Amino acid sequence: MRLKLVIFDVDGTLVDSQADILGSMHGAFERQGMAAPSREDILGIVGLSLDVAMLKLAPTTDAVTRAALVEGYKHTYMRRREAVGAKESSPLYPGALAALDRLKAREDVVLGVATGKSRRGLDKLIEGHGLEGYFLTRQVADDHPSKPHPSMILTALTEMGIESGDAVMIGDTSYDMEMAQSAGVAGLGVSWGYHPASALGAAKHIIEDFSALDTVLEQIFGELA
Template identity: 55%
Template sequence: MSDLRLVIFDVDGTLVDSQAEIMAAMTLAFQAEGLALPDRATVLSIVGLSLAEAFRVLCPDVDEAQRVRLVEAYKASFMQLRSDNREMGPLFPGAMDALDVLRAQDHTLLAVATGKSRRGLDKVLERHGLTGVFHSEQVADHHPSKPNPSMILTALSETGVPPQKAVMLGDTTYDMDMARAAGIKKIGVTWGYHAADALLPDAMIEDFAALAGAVDQLIGS
């Protein structure tokens, strides 16, 4: 197993540009509770956190009962938007090609570590033809919120890959801090929801065409 390597992907802001649907669902959730919606940059800054943690950041002054209602309103709004057959967030340019390159390598395993729910991730994978592509899929239902390293540690356990042969790809400081806590390498992307200069990764890529080379550089080819 020691010759295997693992590439772990964040979803929102890294693989999929989901900001339009996130903003729409947040707008409906805040309206349902009669609260003012924070600005776009503030909302997008919490992408990657579990919903409960996200609303603690966005609404520090509301009580726990209202935060629970906000979480449920967001989930309901997200499902309603999808049932209205709205276009779901597209893959970022080059994402599918980069996945195809890596999945064609016998020694490379792929995983997901996302703040999405199991149901939410399944919808995204189905929408983009990615069902079955990832060897390990870690979701918010079963773990503490990022940056707790639980998702990465579980992916390593499930795949049998040692930390020194694993790398995390993400767009937020939560992804980078999670990888750091798990003791694995980290690749940041410039197109996501956190400022690139805040990420402090081991490598930074500006497009998906650079991913395979960055992976080779950090964990060996």
């Protein structure tokens, strides 16, 4: 039996954290006396590491200001999460938990995460949703270049001892799909996240809801066989 590795992005794929992301970004810019970027621009950088995201959102600022924006974002995000808890501030999308349960129960599948979140942020989210033990490999922004660099996926493959041809990356952004393509794994896009489906050109397939995940994964696994 050849094991398959199914790697999930987090924000915009498993959880809808846009309220926290938008609120935290507004808080970061307000702390610097700057006008916040548009909603579209903010959601457009979801998935990138914060330093890369701030360079895109505030390209004319100096490094000191961008560093302050990053710290302001982290501070505001942490306070928002502490106020209501990770489960409420970043709820799972409909069908996400059931899909994870189905995959976790399979003997031929192992699960992983590749996210622009920090390790602390991911750990808090997993704890809040009771997902301990689901993801055998967790790749976070602390340890890697920003997406779409393939480092997260390549490290996950190495940790699990699985070849790139036996892996799938599931995500909602162009960064996820380009990362998958660069790593030589199949990219499965989701339409409910923060990038429009039209931006997911590097995806092999795109699904409209979690109920379609199992069927499409079987199709991809068949193609990989």
